Amino acid sequence: MTRLQDLQEQSVQLLEHCVDGLDDAAHQWTRPEIDALTLAQAARRPLLVRGEPGTGKTQLARAAAQHLRWRLLTEVIHARFEPTDLVYRFDAVRRLADAQAGLSLDDKRYWQPGVLWQAYDWAEASRYGDCRHGLHRLAGHVILIDEIDKADSDLPNSLLEVLGQRRVRVPGLNLEFGLAKDQAEPLIIITTNEERELPPAFLRRCVVLNLAPDPEQSYVDWLVSRGHAHFGAIDGHERATLGEPVLRVAAEQLEADRHEAKRAGLPPPGPAEYLDLLYAIHKLADGQPEEQMAWLIKLSAFAYVKNARPEGSTQPSQARSPVATLKVSAPGQTAA
Template identity: 40%
Template sequence: MTDAETTRIRVPDNRDGRTYVIDPDVAFAVDVALATGRPLLLRGEPGSGKSSLAAYVARERGWRYYEHVVTSRTAARDLLWTFDAVRRLADAQVRTPGERLDDTAYVEPGVLWWAFAPQDARRRGARATGSTAPLAVDPNPANADRSPTKAVVLIDEIDKADPDMPNGILVPLGSSEFEVTDVRTRVRHDANAGRGDVEHLIVITTNEERELPQAFLRRCVVTWLPEPTHEHLLRVAERYLRQYEGTFGRADRELADALAVEVIAARAQARQAGIRPPSTAEYLDTLRALRQLGGRIGDVDWRRLRSLTLVKVQQPER
């Protein structure tokens, strides 16, 4: 499959940043985060594009990109490294007498380790030249052609984690170094990259499901993604269709324009009803469905489609 063919595969939640349309205020927030060296905390509605910003910035700047989707079980250390103690125990039970296990073989670098010191991450922190640990593989193959000293990291949906988790990453984020206690080694910037040349952008998203610690908020640059406007939705539709369909003709523009009107109206109605308004992602879902099914706004199936993709919490109209 060629690169051109690959880019036209329709993926509902493609997070490669190809179709992201950045708001000027958000672009300024990115610059401020880089200038201050602070993480950028993105707040906004689900489906507003928070998770796509990091990949967009990495793609536009040619920086390496890593992401970690947080769950309720995520610990701060998971972003730094993990250690497979179960596999080590199993290997210890079957090793030959006198055989020494290399603990670095059981270390898996996390996204922050890859961002701070990729060469060290490949070695899994091994310092001895005689280490038998296999080299770790960068989790993002696209990074092979990107900057060796600059990276963007997405820590997605941090509000899902235990309340102690955000504070647990404050020190590594502030100092860009940490101790790998399982193998007693300290991770710092790669020795062959001058500290002044190293630059990272840490993007953290929240859906506001849980209040974040004040100590954590104080150390972040915080911005809200604005509500989608009619013009923004049109720009998103055009970029998406040109990227994945290879076209954005007159009929596409008219459909995207009419649908944007419906979405803006649906958002206003949702706010009045006290329910979650449809997002940019749901706008694209509806646009894809209309084009694929040959539907039109106002036709016989429009009300059913609207209840499936835009106003999901209400009973379908009959």
């Protein structure tokens, strides 16, 4: 049986079916990630992952699901999200349209099981909505509830009953069920960008992992280590890579722009912007180190300096000089 505690610190896991622009994206496991996931699964508690965008919160859930060979169920939270949406949705608009078109009405088509319903009783959920088509049974489920801080306190508070009693209700179908006997306890991973404070009662029911720069590393070295996980060479695998100079100069430029933004009292760029820039360079100049550096110098301001600069302001400007001092040619030209 595959177990989370069998993961090795610093091991790199290639991720399948990625949606972030690379077919061979990878996750580099850290000891805190492994230990926090192990505790959450053993204690049957959700794992709340804190950290600014780009620190790998969502990727952690993908990597855990792939390692366990479980289905990943994802729900991205937004301001209009209803607590019941985690359990079910009823598509009344589609049902009305089908009725007006004179189609045969099967109510099971219009009930869409949410991530909690699917994870707690897949056999029942697979009789409804889109779950009836093309999904085979797996040993377990990893639930990713992404950016819970986008919702108001009703959402985390509504999870308390499910987390405490491990029971799910669908009132419209008169259904109430706990975890099916032949299903593994789902691993629930919840992410927050800290835009809204979460209720203390909810936090007490979570295992918490703070994804932040390693205090034993400089910020630049920490960024470079994340860049290596996404774009560095992996033993035994052929993959497109970005060289150490590009990863480091991109990190040094981010640190400089981050410092200027903080000094001006503006939201600073972070790991998300760093990875966005690296993805773009990878696409524009795969396998061409000089071209990569030239594109980095040319494009970094548009990735990192995002705040408007009113006239007469001392805010950072996209016209700032790059930190790179290497003599490089413009993209598409030959270096002198």
